[in-house]
Amino acid sequence: MALTKTERTVDLTDGEDEPRTSRRIANPWILVVVIAGLLLAFGWTFLQDPSISAPTRDPAWYTWRSNLMMHDNPGLIAGDWGPFSMFGGGYRISVPLYGSILQRVAGIDLYTFSAFMMVGVPILTGLALGAFSWRRWKDPLLFVLVMLSTAALFMTTPYVGYLDNITVLFVLSMILAFFEPGRTSWGARVAMFLLSIVAAYTHPTTL
Secondary structure (H helix, E strand, C coil), rough: CCCCCCCCCCCCCCCCCCHHHHHCCCCCHHHHHHHHHHHHHHHHHHCCCCCCCCCCCCCCHHHHHHCCCCCCHHHHCCCCCCCCHHCCCCCCCHHHHHHHHHHHHCCCCCCCCCHHHHHHHHHHHHHHHHHHHHHHHCCCHHHHHHHHHHHCCCCCCCHHHHHHHHHHHHHHHHHHCCCCCHHHHHHHHHHHHHHHHHHHHHHCCCC
């Protein structure tokens, strides 16, 4: 007696929809549209009234430090001065430095650079975490979902806070973006080390 085994037929059409969907989402124009939508969502209030202050706690503090860095001795920011040394901020110098660069290089006004950062930092953080997910799983749909969900978190109450705090979250997300290539690349490892230093000078307690 002979035993006959019938080979299971495989439907070659299985899974065609998934690659097709991934190809659509991988279109660069999809990313452009998503980023434009996020810019509109975060910047709509400022487009309606460009004169309003940034939705952050104590925007005057960031404006003052950035202005001081441009027009006086930058060392004053790091100095131990003021009542109870309350004006010494040498351990958080990244944001006023970014503000000075935005004003001198990009021509953004002194009183609006903090609003510009409050719009840009959540989107850049979403892109950084999206890059981390892409380098790990190579899934364009996951990239878009991670970027959108990360940016959406910055619209919730816990993340509407001090500009130093949300900026250091962006820097830490950039470190994650280099995590996967850092397994084999010394260039990525150096980038992670340098970004860690930037995070320490942005907000050391969050780091």
